[in-house]
Amino acid sequence: MRICIVGAGKMGTILSDSLCLQHEVAIYDREVQRLQYVFNTRRLMSLDEIKDFNPELLINAVTLKYTISTFEEVLPYLSPRCMISDIASVKTGLKEFYANAGHPYVSTHPMFGPTFANLRDLRRNHAIIIAEGDHLGKVFFKDFYSTLGLNIHEYTFQGHDETIAYSLSIPFVSSMVFAACMKPQDAPGTTFSKHFDVAKGVLSEDDFLLSEILFNPYTPEQVERIHEQLGLLLDIIKAKDSAKMKSFLSQLRENIAK
Numbered sequence: 001m002r003i004c005i006v007g008a009g010k011m012g013t014i015l016s017d018s019l020c021l022q023h024e025v026a027i028y029d030r031e032v033q034r035l036q037y038v039f040n041t042r043r044l045m046s047l048d049e050i051k052d053f054n055p056e057l058l059i060n061a062v063t064l065k066y067t068i069s070t071f072e073e074v075l076p077y078l079s080p081r082c083m084i085s086d087i088a089s090v091k092t093g094l095k096e097f098y099a100n101a102g103h104p105y106v107s108t109h110p111m112f113g114p115t116f117a118n119l120r121d122l123r124r125n126h127a128i129i130i131a132e133g134d135h136l137g138k139v140f141f142k143d144f145y146s147t148l149g150l151n152i153h154e155y156t157f158q159g160h161d162e163t164i165a166y167s168l169s170i171p172f173v174s175s176m177v178f179a180a181c182m183k184p185q186d187a188p189g190t191t192f193s194k195h196f197d198v199a200k201g202v203l204s205e206d207d208f209l210l211s212e213i214l215f216n217p218y219t220p221e222q223v224e225r226i227h228e229q230l231g232l233l234l235d236i237i238k239a240k241d242s243a244k245m246k247s248f249l250s251q252l253r254e255n256i257a258k
């Protein structure tokens with residue numbers, strides 16, 4: 001299959017490296033210097049070259065903020081039969097866009113960030129395939145993600161964003177609060193050091209990615225839950241209520257066990 005990837009960032013190059021041995025792959029990025037580290041893949045320098053390459057599948061791997069605008073820029077250079085695809089971590093607005101795009105589409109979310117994932121062993125990582133997409137497109141990505149060892153799940157557009165609000169917003173916000181309270185320490189404890197590494201990893205992500213995940217319309221509800229639980233814990237600590245603390249910790253352990 002002829003596959004064109006738009007966006008030669010971290011995820012774009014990972015996808016290129018993973019697909020190029022089985023398919024004819026080309027990659028395009030407006031910042032041409034990003035293409036110098038791409039191998040076994042055709043490097044496209046202009047939108048006209050995308051038209052000449054005539055891809056059967058286009059994977060939009062640009063920064064989340066520019067996903068839809070990049071589609072709008074590239075669509076005039078694609079054959080009507082070309083399937084279009086995104087890997088955005090928040091799907092807000094994409095269902096409506098695809099409905100009017102005039103192309104078959106498939107939407108997925110590979111949930112292995114280059115910051116934390118061991119790219120040689122992704123068996124503990126996950127990928128989401130959006131249920132509303134084209135059947136053949138979903139089959140393609142299911143096969144592809146299976147070769148990477150990912151655990152595959154299928155959600156609707158809405159179900160995806162609800163799930164991401166829970167699975168990403170809670171750890172992201174917790175890490176940000178941790179970082180906001182941080183001060184230099186000469187002898188940090190082991191637990192502190194582990195939290196520090198996680199927070200450092202989260203904050204190394206692209207600002208637009210962090211912002212868009214937190215601007216997910218389902219995120220405020222999750223942040224309110226954090227606020228509520230912090231308030232409850234603060235009341236227990238101020239009252240030095242051992243019984244309530246024991247009950248609170250028991251509930252936490254039960255939640256983790258699930």
